[in-house]
Amino acid sequence: MTDPPLLIMALAMSTPAEAFTRLVEIVARLRAPGGCPWDREQTPHSALPYLLEEAFEAAEAIDHAEPHTVCEELGDLLLQVLFQTQLVADTTAAFTITDVVEAISEKLIRRHPHVFDETVVKDSAEVLAHWETIKREEKPERRSMLEGIPRQLPSLLRAFRLGQKASRVQFDWGTIDGVLDKVIEEVTELRQSQGTGNSSACEDELGDLLFALAQVARWMDLDPEGALRRANTRFTTRFQAMEQRLQAMQREPASLSADEWNTLWEEAKAGENA
Numbered sequence: 001m002t003d004p005p006l007l008i009m010a011l012a013m014s015t016p017a018e019a020f021t022r023l024v025e026i027v028a029r030l031r032a033p034g035g036c037p038w039d040r041e042q043t044p045h046s047a048l049p050y051l052l053e054e055a056f057e058a059a060e061a062i063d064h065a066e067p068h069t070v071c072e073e074l075g076d077l078l079l080q081v082l083f084q085t086q087l088v089a090d091t092t093a094a095f096t097i098t099d100v101v102e103a104i105s106e107k108l109i110r111r112h113p114h115v116f117d118e119t120v121v122k123d124s125a126e127v128l129a130h131w132e133t134i135k136r137e138e139k140p141e142r143r144s145m146l147e148g149i150p151r152q153l154p155s156l157l158r159a160f161r162l163g164q165k166a167s168r169v170q171f172d173w174g175t176i177d178g179v180l181d182k183v184i185e186e187v188t189e190l191r192q193s194q195g196t197g198n199s200s201a202c203e204d205e206l207g208d209l210l211f212a213l214a215q216v217a218r219w220m221d222l223d224p225e226g227a228l229r230r231a232n233t234r235f236t237t238r239f240q241a242m243e244q245r246l247q248a249m250q251r252e253p254a255s256l257s258a259d260e261w262n263t264l265w266e267e268a269k270a271g272e273n274a
Helices: 016-031 037-041 044-064 067-091 097-111 124-138 155-167 176-196 199-219 224-249 258-272
Strands: none
Touching: 016 037, 016 067, 044 067, 044 224, 067 097, 097 124, 155 199, 155 224, 176 199, 199 224, 224 258
């Protein structure tokens, strides 16, 4: 009796290691001669958008807190990590999935001496301080502790992370009231710039305001990207509810006055809690 094809091997895996190994083998098979033509044509750069897309889809699933969907999207994200690794292994052979897993394992052990060694810390703030010290020792070539924050991050999230990094060396406000005062200051400056008609100055002040709001999120231990995603979802839901109401009224959107739009908006908001 011949061995069964890889794709119809028994699905039940007794350990995470066995399940992970099976997925690694499937990805390798897709890229191997006789595998999938589309997969074999990809390069690290051509596949990069899928990695980013799956990361955002996983984030959206986590926001909605549906276990089945989260499981599926995390699997899709893991696939992209393995696929990128396989692409490198097939082309330059600079590293393999074993190198990737071993590197992150060693990094986690090295950066958690309070867990894997005898270092003692009193709280999470001290953990983060130790983390930054260890990172600087690992990468002495970095001229700034901010260099490790990817420029490709969504701007609001990057603003959050920049403030987070700076706060670890005590470059921060003393209280959240100071951050909120900064928001009010930036709103005032934005109003003043708007009055000058200088669009460049307005853009600068708007950026400063958004940066300050990201720091409010940091101080309140909130995720600014998640907060904005949910706000976008609320706006979309309410606006579409208004559109449905307009269709029932046989009214064109352009025919509504500001007061009528406001009434529809309040009705849409009320409908969410009905």
